Amino acid sequence: MITHISLTSVYVKDIDAAKAFYTEILGFAEGTDISLREGYRWCTVKHPSQPELELHLTLPGPPLSPEVAETLRRAQDEGGLFGVGLAVDDCRKTHDDLRAKGVEFLQEPEERPYGVEAVIRDNSGNWLVLVEPREFTLADFE
Incomplete structure (x- = not known):
């Protein structure tokens, strides 16, 4: 039985x-950072309040095909990749x-039916959504 999500990957331009950015600017903690076979680097960060969920910072490349990796690099250059959503306690602060x-x-920061939302870009071009959540119903969207 699946118990929870433990890992998600974020494509970056430069792992270091x-x-x-994620540790010094956003306040994440270092996770694992090791070099594996053929120069592959496994690097993760995690938020101190949710250490069971790691963000895997990875470069577009193998095992992806060269064409897919290039498409991801172009999307990064255009700033068009979505990274992750981050819950915040005070979006404006x-x-x-x-x-x-x-x-x-x-x-x-803008008011939404589900809370206050802002969108940032990390240093690899990924969009990160910041949400200060609040209770809502479907009627709030009408």
């Missing part, structure tokens, strides 16, 4: 730079804190 650290915002 991405690791620094988080916005101010991250803006002061130089984080690029694609969307300023």
Whole structure:
């Protein structure tokens, strides 16, 4: 039986730079960082409040075909990849804190039926959605 999600991958342009962004800017903790066969690097970060879920920071490449890897690199260059959604306790304060650290915002904090939402871009071009959640019903979307 599946018990929970433990890992998700985020394609990055530079593993060291991405690791620094997620740990130094966003406050994640280092996970595993080892080199495996043929120069493959397994690098993860995790949020201290949710250590059972690791983000695998990886470069587009094998085992993907060269064509798929190139498509992902183009999407990164265009800033068109979605990374992850991040829950925050105060979206506007988080916005101010991250803006002061130089984080690029694609969307300023805005009220939504489900909470306050903002969108940032990591240093590899991935979109990260910040949501300060609140209770909602389907009627809130009408």
